[in-house]
Amino acid sequence: MKREDLADLSVFLAVIEEGTFTRAALRLGVSQSAVSHTVRRLEESLGFRLLNRSTRSLSPTDSGEKLLAALRPGFGQIEARVEELRSFTDTPGGLVRLTTSREVAKSFLWPVITGLVRDYPEVRVEVNTNSRVVDLAEGGFDAAIRLSETVSPDLIAVPVSPPMTMAAVAAPSYLLVRGEPEHPADLAQHDCIAMRFGTDTQPYDWEFEKDGQTLVRKAQGPFVFNDGDLCVQAAREGYGIAYVLLADVQAEIDSGRLRRVLADWCPPFDGYSLCYSSRRQMSSALRILIERLRYRA
Numbered sequence: 183m184k185r186e187d188l189a190d191l192s193v194f195l196a197v198i199e200e201g202t203f204t205r206a207a208l209r210l211g212v213s214q215s216a217v218s219h220t221v222r223r224l225e226e227s228l229g230f231r232l233l234n235r236s237t238r239s240l241s242p243t244d245s246g247e248k249l250l251a252a253l254r255p256g257f258g259q260i261e262a263r264v265e266e267l268r269s270f271t272d273t274p275g276g277l278v279r280l281t282t283s284r285e286v287a288k289s290f291l292w293p294v295i296t297g298l299v300r301d302y303p304e305v306r307v308e309v310n311t312n313s314r315v316v317d318l319a320e321g322g323f324d325a326a327i328r329l330s331e332t333v334s335p336d337l338i339a340v341p342v343s344p345p346m347t348m349a350a351v352a353a354p355s356y357l358l359v360r361g362e363p364e365h366p367a368d369l370a371q372h373d374c375i376a377m378r379f380g381t382d383t384q385p386y387d388w389e390f391e392k393d394g395q396t397l398v399r400k401a402q403g404p405f406v407f408n409d410g411d412l413c414v415q416a417a418r419e420g421y422g423i424a425y426v427l428l429a430d431v432q433a434e435i436d437s438g439r440l441r442r443v444l445a446d447w448c449p450p451f452d453g454y455s456l457c458y459s460s461r462r463q464m465s466s467a468l469r470i471l472i473e474r475l476r477y478r479a
Contacts, residue, residue, distance in 0.1 A: 190224040193217055194232060195253050198242060205322035211277060274466035275304030281318075282327035284311040285410060285430070286454060290343065291327065294474050298467075305467045318459055324468050327475075330452035338460050342475040343453035349428040350388075350448070351440040353420040362443050363423070366390040366397045373403035373422030375413045388425045390447035397447075401425065414440075453477070 196206040197217060207214045225232050232246035242250055282291060287309050295307045310316075310323070318326060318337070333339045350363075356373075363369055369388070376385035385406055388399045403422045407413050410426050417424035418439055424431075428448075434440040456475055458468070 190220050190227070191249075191253060193220045194224055194246075195250070197221060197233070197240065198246075198250060200322055201319070202240060205320075208279070208322045209277075274302045274470050276465050276467050277306045277308060278325070278465065278467045278471055279308045279310070279321075279323045280325055280327065281310045281312055281316055281321060281323045285427075286327050287311050291475075294471070298471055298474060302467070302470070307467075307471075318457075324465070325456050325458040325472075327454050327456050330455040333455055333457045336459075337457040339455040339457045340472055340475070341453065341477040342456050343477055345450040346453040347428040347450045348389075348425060348448045349431055349435070349442050350423055350425050350444045351414075351431050351435065351442050352417050352423045354438070354441050356417075356420040356422065357441055357443070362441075364444075366399050366444060366447055369399050369401075369423070374399075374401035375403055375416045375422045375424045376401035376406040377410065377413055377425070378406055378408050386425075390444065391449055392447045 193206070193210065196209055197203060200206040200209055203214045203217045203221075207217045210217065221233060228249075230245045231243050232249065234241045234243055280291070291309065295309070299305050299307060310321070316323070316326070318324075327342060330339060330341065360372060363372060366388070374388070378385045385401055388401055390397045390399070405412075405416050405421060407416070410430060413424040413426055414431055414434070416422065418434065423443065428442075431440055431442075435442050456472055458464070
């Protein structure tokens with residue numbers, strides 16, 4: 183086998199693992215056309231087809247499946263040994279692709295990733311900000327940072343923030359006119375500013391808990407946003423009650439621009455976790471990023 187065939191085989195393996203030429207190209211840092219051309223060249227060199235192609239999906243042929251069975255153990259051992267050597271030399275490198283919300287990216291992720299690329303110039307970090315929970319494999323991501331309660335049980339989760347608390351807040355002018363709710367049931371008589379985390383999801387239901395009792399209320403009011411900052415702005419201007427993270431509005435509560443209500447119904451809950459699949463080989467760059475983000479109480 184020619185030496186260039188080995189590189190082409192690694193591209194073929196990436197296509198199968200990612201499911202499309204586009205995601206394989208993102209993972210490899212090359213163009214989609216380059217990936218497609220490489221697979222065709224490999225097929226011509228080997229003398230048989232490796233992929234069944236359709237407009238919607240890719241799948242290995244019988245010959246492709248047999249080749250994969252031989253490739254995976256070998257390439258897996260090579261990747262493991264390379265990462266082992268990287269750990270000895272302490273020089274992490276490569277691309278790490280993350281998905282998280284804009285708020286998380288701006289708050290505690292940004293200072294960590296800037297320090298990482300400064301200390302390890304061979305590391306590259308791509309951050310996709312999206313309030314919607316996306317599938318890691320489908321999006322070609324190495325990891326995601328999500329609220330711990332939303333992490334799928336088939337993923338490994340590493341806590342990266344302390345416990346958090348929600349806060350129902352409104353402008354003093356709104357509460358002066360409409361009164362202050364004393365129980366979550368009272369929200370039915372109030373304008374509530376709703377939050378939607380994805381275009382194909384329902385607005386977020388507000389969850390309250392006290393003395394072992396849990397209540398869920400649907401937010402109904404004049405606005406629905408997919409941005410927490412807009413929820414806070416609407417509340418600040420007197421359009422209703424917003425339900426957001428306490429840390430995001432603590433300064434406005436302290437200044438008196440917003441007033442907190444139903445505080446005794448909002449206990450702390452587990453914060454954010456970085457999650458990743460155990461089925462993919464962890465790169466040295468992702469490993470050191472996890473260590474820097476890991477929350478230590």
